[in-house]
Amino acid sequence: MPIDYSLPAGHPMSFEVDEIVPVSKGGSPYDRANVAPAHRICNQRRGNRPLGEVGPTMLPNATSQEW
Template sequence: MGSQVRSRNGNARRKAVARLRAEGRPCWICEAFGRQSAIDYSLPARHPMSFECDELIPVSCGGSPTDPANLAATHRRCNEWRSNHSVEWVLARAAAARGAATARASTSRRWL
């Protein structure tokens, strides 16, 4: 169903993606995890670190594929990892990962 919605709004979708690409935004998922978030916009489409347009509210959950407020730049691998999960799901995973990293750092220094 999702791909049909995107192709049905083909011209509007292409314009929205082109505008997002022109802005040169970093990957919002990498930023949430505190990782290097720059996207190489020159990479071919199938490359794992290439640019993809991500819908914050997935089309499968009723989100718009053309609304600029619903679109964000991501790496292909990040977008595939997220699938159709919510933004809150991603932020919860990022917070848990940051908490685990902090816990590891504090326990590794107990010998001091």
């Protein structure tokens, strides 16, 4: 699902910077090769686990009433 960069910070589907190798596992937050965009909810659910340990998750339902 694409990231909607217009959503306000704190919204579950808003943009956050995710460290590919978590800082707590030795990754650098300053290395551009170690960061990627992520939905806030996806980043929170992943925590400090490596990408390979994270399986697919259900995203929250969209809140828009547009059809």
